[in-house]
Amino acid sequence: MTLDISFMPMRVLIDGHDTDGKLVLAENQLAAVFVRLEGSHHAPEHRGWWHLEAGFGKCNVRAAPLFRTPEEAGAWVEQTLMSNAVVHTGAFLARPGFSEVSARSGAFLDRK
Numbered sequence: 001m002t003l004d005i006s007f008m009p010m011r012v013l014i015d016g017h018d019t020d021g022k023l024v025l026a027e028n029q030l031a032a033v034f035v036r037l038e039g040s041h042h043a044p045e046h047r048g049w050w051h052l053e054a055g056f057g058k059c060n061v062r063a064a065p066l067f068r069t070p071e072e073a074g075a076w077v078e079q080t081l082m083s084n085a086v087v088h089t090g091a092f093l094a095r096p097g098f099s100e101v102s103a104r105s106g107a108f109l110d111r112k
Contacts, residue, residue, distance in 0.1 A: 001082075002078065003026045003027055003078045003081060003082065004025075004026070004027050004028070005024065005025070005026055005074040005075075005077060005078050006024075006025045006028075007022045007023065007024060007025070007070055007074065008022065008023040008025065009021070009022060009023075010022065010023050010033070012033065012035050012053060014035060014053070017039075019035045019036065019038060020035065020036040020038070021033060021034065021035045021036070021053065022034045022035075022050070022070045022073070024070075024073060024074055024077050026077060026078065026081055030056060031055070031056055031057065031059050031077050031081065032052055032054065032055045032056065032059045032073070032077050033052075033053045033054040033055075034050045034051060034052055034053060034067070034070065034073045035050070035051055035053045036048060036049070036050055036051075037049050037050070037051055037066070046066055048068075049066040049067060049068055050066065050067040050068070050069070050070060050072070050073045051064075051066055052064035052073070057081070058080050058081050058083075059077055059080050059081065061080075064076070
């Protein structure tokens with residue numbers, strides 16, 4: 001079974017300036033808010049990538065990977081919601097089928 005994942009563009013106020021954002025809906029329920037990394041305070045190799053600003057339910061994780069596109073972020077939301085994953089602290093374990101990504105503070109998902 002797959003979830004109906006949809007996106008709603010939204011400007012997000014972060015650090016006093018607005019940022020390009022996407023609300024990610026799963027079955028018409030807000031699951032996550034992603035923002036595009038912009039500005040000189042981000043590493044050049046990450047500018048333009050998408051970062052999980054807020055997650056809800058199973059998507060409320062401290063260390064989500066960065067994504068090249070909103071569609072990759074949506075696939076992560078779907079996979080996260082459909083899994084029986086347990087969040088652990090430690091090194092990020094990349095999942096098959098995703099582009100190489102980097103984690104913010106190092107958590108990985110361990111399937112039960």
